[in-house]
Amino acid sequence: MAKISPLAPAGFPDIPAIPGVLLSAGSCGLRYEGRKDVLLASLDKGTQVAGVFTTSKTAAAPVHWCMRSAKAGRARALIVNAGNANAFTGLAGEKSVQRTVDKVASLLDCPKSQVFVASTGVIGETLPDDRIRKALGGLRKKLQPGDWPGAASAIMTTDTFAKGAFRTVMIGDTEVTIGGIAKGSGMIAPDMATMLSFIFTDAKIPAAVLQKLVRRGADRSFNAITVDGDTSTSDTVLLFATGAAKHAKIASAGDAKLRAFRAALEEVMVDLAHQIVRDGEGASKFVTVNITGAKSAKAARSIGLTIANSPLVKTAIAGEDANWGRIVMAVGKSGEEADRDKLKISIGGVAVAEKGMVVAGYDEAPVAKHMKGQEIDIDVDLQIGRGAATVWTCDLTHEYISINADYRS
Amino acid sequence: MAKISPLAPAGFPDIPAIPGVLLSAGSCGLRYEGRKDVLLASLDKGTQVAGVFTTSKTAAAPVHWCMRSAKAGRARALIVNAGNANAFTGLAGEKSVQRTVDKVASLLDCPKSQVFVASTGVIGETLPDDRIRKALGGLRKKLQPGDWPGAASAIMTTDTFAKGAFRTVMIGDTEVTIGGIAKGSGMIAPDMATMLSFIFTDAKIPAAVLQKLVRRGADRSFNAITVDGDTSTSDTVLLFATGAAKHAKIASAGDAKLRAFRAALEEVMVDLAHQIVRDGEGASKFVTVNITGAKSAKAARSIGLTIANSPLVKTAIAGEDANWGRIVMAVGKSGEEADRDKLKISIGGVAVAEKGMVVAGYDEAPVAKHMKGQEIDIDVDLQIGRGAATVWTCDLTHEYISINADYRS
Numbered sequence: 001m002a003k004i005s006p007l008a009p010a011g012f013p014d015i016p017a018i019p020g021v022l023l024s025a026g027s028c029g030l031r032y033e034g035r036k037d038v039l040l041a042s043l044d045k046g047t048q049v050a051g052v053f054t055t056s057k058t059a060a061a062p063v064h065w066c067m068r069s070a071k072a073g074r075a076r077a078l079i080v081n082a083g084n085a086n087a088f089t090g091l092a093g094e095k096s097v098q099r100t101v102d103k104v105a106s107l108l109d110c111p112k113s114q115v116f117v118a119s120t121g122v123i124g125e126t127l128p129d130d131r132i133r134k135a136l137g138g139l140r141k142k143l144q145p146g147d148w149p150g151a152a153s154a155i156m157t158t159d160t161f162a163k164g165a166f167r168t169v170m171i172g173d174t175e176v177t178i179g180g181i182a183k184g185s186g187m188i189a190p191d192m193a194t195m196l197s198f199i200f201t202d203a204k205i206p207a208a209v210l211q212k213l214v215r216r217g218a219d220r221s222f223n224a225i226t227v228d229g230d231t232s233t234s235d236t237v238l239l240f241a242t243g244a245a246k247h248a249k250i251a252s253a254g255d256a257k258l259r260a261f262r263a264a265l266e267e268v269m270v271d272l273a274h275q276i277v278r279d280g281e282g283a284s285k286f287v288t289v290n291i292t293g294a295k296s297a298k299a300a301r302s303i304g305l306t307i308a309n310s311p312l313v314k315t316a317i318a319g320e321d322a323n324w325g326r327i328v329m330a331v332g333k334s335g336e337e338a339d340r341d342k343l344k345i346s347i348g349g350v351a352v353a354e355k356g357m358v359v360a361g362y363d364e365a366p367v368a369k370h371m372k373g374q375e376i377d378i379d380v381d382l383q384i385g386r387g388a389a390t391v392w393t394c395d396l397t398h399e400y401i402s403i404n405a406d407y408r409s
Numbered sequence: 410m411a412k413i414s415p416l417a418p419a420g421f422p423d424i425p426a427i428p429g430v431l432l433s434a435g436s437c438g439l440r441y442e443g444r445k446d447v448l449l450a451s452l453d454k455g456t457q458v459a460g461v462f463t464t465s466k467t468a469a470a471p472v473h474w475c476m477r478s479a480k481a482g483r484a485r486a487l488i489v490n491a492g493n494a495n496a497f498t499g500l501a502g503e504k505s506v507q508r509t510v511d512k513v514a515s516l517l518d519c520p521k522s523q524v525f526v527a528s529t530g531v532i533g534e535t536l537p538d539d540r541i542r543k544a545l546g547g548l549r550k551k552l553q554p555g556d557w558p559g560a561a562s563a564i565m566t567t568d569t570f571a572k573g574a575f576r577t578v579m580i581g582d583t584e585v586t587i588g589g590i591a592k593g594s595g596m597i598a599p600d601m602a603t604m605l606s607f608i609f610t611d612a613k614i615p616a617a618v619l620q621k622l623v624r625r626g627a628d629r630s631f632n633a634i635t636v637d638g639d640t641s642t643s644d645t646v647l648l649f650a651t652g653a654a655k656h657a658k659i660a661s662a663g664d665a666k667l668r669a670f671r672a673a674l675e676e677v678m679v680d681l682a683h684q685i686v687r688d689g690e691g692a693s694k695f696v697t698v699n700i701t702g703a704k705s706a707k708a709a710r711s712i713g714l715t716i717a718n719s720p721l722v723k724t725a726i727a728g729e730d731a732n733w734g735r736i737v738m739a740v741g742k743s744g745e746e747a748d749r750d751k752l753k754i755s756i757g758g759v760a761v762a763e764k765g766m767v768v769a770g771y772d773e774a775p776v777a778k779h780m781k782g783q784e785i786d787i788d789v790d791l792q793i794g795r796g797a798a799t800v801w802t803c804d805l806t807h808e809y810i811s812i813n814a815d816y817r818s
Contacts, residue, residue, distance in 0.1 A: 056741030058749045088737050090750055090765030123734040124767050228720040233741055311637040311720070311805075312813055319814030325532040328497050332465030332642055340467045341499055356499030358533050396720075398810050404721055405728030405806075 007278035007286050007374060007394070008161045012152065015166040015179040017145035019202040020044035020242025024142040025150035028135035030128065031083025031121055036154035038132055040139040041078040041198070042108055047242045049075035049116065050210035052218040054235035060087030061094045062117040063234055065101070069113050073207025075240055076110035078198060080118045080155050081132055082183075087123035087233040096129040103133045107140050118196050118236045120157055120183065152181040155196055158403075159185045159279055165271035167264035172257050174247035176203040178265055182272040185227070185279040195222060197237045197272055203261060204243035205250050212253035213265055214239040221269035224301065224391045226308045227280035228400070239265075277392050282399030285317055287376045287392065293344075294387035299336040304391035306334035307378065314396030320371040322364060324352045331380060342383040349377065414594075416687035416695050416783060416803070417570045421561065424575040424588040426554035428611040429453035429651025433551040434559035437544035439537065440492025440530055445563035447541055449548040450487040450607070451517055456651045458484035458525065459619035461627040463644035469496030470503045471526040472643055474510070478522050482616025484649055485519035487607060489527045489564050490541055491592075496532035496642040505538040512542045516549050527605050527645050529566055529592065561590040564605055567812075568594050568688050574680035576673035581666050583656035585612040587674055591681040594636070594688040604631060606646045606681055612670060613652035614659050621662035622674055623648040630678035633710065633800045635717045636689035637809070648674075686801045691808030694726055696785045696801065702753075703796035708745040713800035715743035716787065723805035729780040731773060733761045740789060751792040758786065 022042040030037045051070045053063050069075075079100060086093045097117055105112040119127060152162035166179040180199035205213070218237055250258060278286055289307050294300035307313055307330040316323035324345050331338050341356035348370025351359050370376070376395075431451040439446045460479045462472050478484075488509060495502045506526055514521040528536060561571035575588040589608035614622070627646050659667060687695055698716050703709035716722055716739040725732035733754050740747050750765035757779025760768050779785070785804075 054741075055744065056738070057744070057747040058737050058741030058752070088734065088749065088762065088766060092766065123737065124762065126766075233738055311809075315810055315813035318810065321814070325497065328467050328532065329465070329642055332463075332467030335464065335466065338466040340497065343467070353497065353533065357497060357501065357535075396810065397814075398807050400720075401724055401727065401805065401807050401810055404724035405730070 004160045005279045005283060007283055009275065009278070012149050012162055013164050013166060015148040015164050016177055018177050018179050018200050018242065019244035020047060021200045021240070022143035022145055023147045023151045024139040024144065025147060025154035026135055026139050026142070028081070028131040030081055030131055036150060037082045038135055038139065039080040039151050039154040040136065040143065041151070042143050043076050043078070043240055044242050044244060045076065047075045047240055048073055048205060048207040048210055049238060049240050050207055050214045051236065051238040052214055054232055056233045058088065058233050060085055060119065060123070060234045061089065061097045062086055062119045063236060065097045066116050066118070066236060066238070069116060072113055074114045075116055076114040077104050077108050078116045078238065079104050079132070080196065082155050082157050083121040084119060084125055084127045085121045085123045085234050086119040086127040089124065089126055092126050096127045100129050100132055103136055107136055116238055118234070120155065120196055120234055123233060148179065148181065155181065155183045157183065158281070159183050161279060163272055163275040163279070165268045167268055169260045169264035171203055171245070171247040171261055174245050176201055176245045176247070176261065178268050180268050180272055182276060184276040185281055195232060195235045195276060197222065199239045199268060201241050202244040203241050204245055204247060205241045209250055209253045210239050210241055213262060217266045217269040220266055221273040224389070225273045225277050226305060226391065226393050227277065227283070274392060277394050280394035281403045282397040283394030284397055285374055285376050285395040287317060287378065287394060289391050289393065290377070290379045291382070292379070292388045293382040293385060295337045295385040296387040297389055298387070300387040300389035301391065303331055303334045303336050303380065304389050306330045307380070308391045308393035311396055314393065317371070317376055318395040318397045322347050322352065322367040322371050327378065327380065328353070337384060338382055339384055344381040344383060346379040347371070347377070413569045414688045414692060416692055418684065418687070421558050421571055422573050422575060424557040424573050425586055427586050427588050427609050427651065428653035429456060430609045430649070431552035431554055432556045432560045433548040433553065434556060434563035435544055435548050435551070437490070437540040439490055439540055445559060446491045447544055447548065448489040448560050448563040449545065449552065450560070451552050452485050452487070452649055453651050453653060454485070456484045456649055457482055457614060457616040457619055458647060458649050459616055459623045460645065460647040461624055463641055465642045467497065467642050469494055469528065469532070469643045470498060470506050471495055471528045472645060474506045475525050475527070475645060475647070478525060481522055483523045484525055485523040486513050486517050487525045487647065488513050488541070489605065491564050491566050492530040493528060493534055493536045494530045494532045494643050495528040495536040498533065498535055501535050505536045509538050509541055512545055516545055525647060527643070529564065529605055529643055532642060557588065557590060564590065564592045566592065567690070568592050570688060572681055572684040572688070574677045576677050578669045578673035580612055580654070580656040580670055583654050585610055585654045585656070585670070587677050589677050589681055591685060593685040594690055604641060604644045604685060606631065608648045608677060610650050611653040612650050613654055613656060614650045618659060618662045619648050619650055622671060626675050626678040629675055630682040633798070634682045634686050635714060635800065635802050636686065636692070683801060686803050689803035690812045691806040692803030693806055694783055694785050694804040696726060696787065696803060698800050698802065699786070699788045700791070701788070701797045702791040702794060704746045704794040705796040706798055707796070709796040709798035710800065712740055712743045712745050712789065713798050715739045716789070717800045717802035720805055723802065726780070726785055727804040727806045731756050731761065731776040731780050736787065736789065737762070746793060747791055748793055753790040753792060755788040756780070756786070
């Protein structure tokens, strides 16, 4: 296994058990000898679910299954394997999902349509789902509340550390917990490094409301990060609400009682998303790109992602070079409205360029010092509107090339 | 200077003099000690011109000037400097263009609006245009037909070899020449590696027709290549037709007499575009991506460019890994219509995947052998329509990171 990313957090958080959620992680020998590679979650009756999925036109079989099932909004089980993505496996892949779902539904005595499935790992190889099915009996026996570190480890592929986050928050007078796990390191190497995240809460929230919350949260977290701009065939985020908590009824996503919950959910998702960036292949710096003054929020995000995906910007950061010219280039490349002569760029909080040129008397020293740190801040103010967005990325290093040029061989 | 790209052609082509075009290359000390860095071209009265320019929203001052002047379709002079792009230099940049144009127009006794200007090099630094203006007198004295190697060298920045191409072709019974030069290596490092190309012919073709030809040619050449997907603030392609040749009148781009000319022009542009890819920063392999069976030609190009820009595909090629899973990923990521279960992928002419999965009895040996070569062919047949496109790129290597992480420092 690769050594742990230099940007990793100090340790795995102490996520509490969430009423209505039982977890069981184990090994079925799909690819990794002596490592956990399968996760079963059992969810109490009445659990609501919503999800966001890859926009890839070549999405994997499990994604198609989850998209369909999520529409009904009910969940009783989640089965995830690492080591094989069951992607680009044709009809065989769909049958494999079907067999796995059948077995889980029968073991947990629940409708098939309430079993959610995710797979991550190599693509184009038939999934030996018999190994998963064989492991299921043992996994069911070990179902228990709260094995979050085990669950987070079981879904890892090229990840160098397990990723988890949680918040506790009030809905009215009732405390609820939001806990989640995620995996992903390249963003996104379809061989191995699909982005998956599963978030659980004991709040009682109907699926239609969950759907709005998870979409909004994903746009501000998982959809606002990039490592290499590539898109997995398997990206999946699922949000499960067991309803075990006894708070007042929630009727809409805009409900005032949900205010703190909405913020906490976004924090959990952003925390997990940041951990994925911090585990970016070869990453040596964590980069925050703040866009303000764009024509719209959408334009701001597009500009932010263009900067964050630019190989020239990312290599300059790896080289600790405050190369604002490449940022100007990326803004121009985004295709979003911009006025060269209004653009303002700051690095590490220091203005470097404005009104179409370098700032008068620009002193590179404090900026050069900032570039040597592990946390890089880039602020771009377009000064033409009120659109704002923040995106996160990492630098592009020799290590990224080594990992990805040599991965399969 | 960096050592010459391993993918460079054997030598500079023997481009003949083109009636109506005089060239003069020299040094004005803008950035490169002891190297040519300025090119003056003088064009006979009546020369028609058309161009295509960067779509960047932060385009440089010379680009704005050329865009405006190209609308009138007349040209008498071209002045190009390397070493400073005069980009993101605000009002000072525009004044600098104006002073240079004034001087050229006065020296060559022509209207200012018929003087075309291009600059390439670092951005964000004021252009010391006095050095260019000082050099102009000497350049004018040395104007001569046919110094193509000098002209191509004078516009280089990080290029490791000078780029030129030509064809001779008949319009009716009259032979005409199309000769061009280009520069660009990263695609596109805004500091240095803007893509510029200047193409000259003695054909007599009105500007409106030239505009159609250059747009169509650029779409199939310069707009079908990518090194790192980044877009320069200064990209410029200009096509000049002096009209010295005595052939029958050309009234439209679809004129049957132009058939061979159109093909030859496209060949010159594709040849120059290929040379830019072959000089891609750190390139060790030249990659041709052929897309067929897409919903439309536009969709085919978008899919081709997504594959060609994918860091995961490009690093796999650098690693000589026939990783077709990453190609599937890139097709999905493009957002264009695709049917996973119809997709066919071949590498080096060998089918590796079809109908949503790896081909039966896939033998990796011939494909692995192909991946070890310098010329890599990837064919993707979507099998859902008649849209086709070809794009070219190079691999993404450690050398790219070294060049771009360490460039300015």
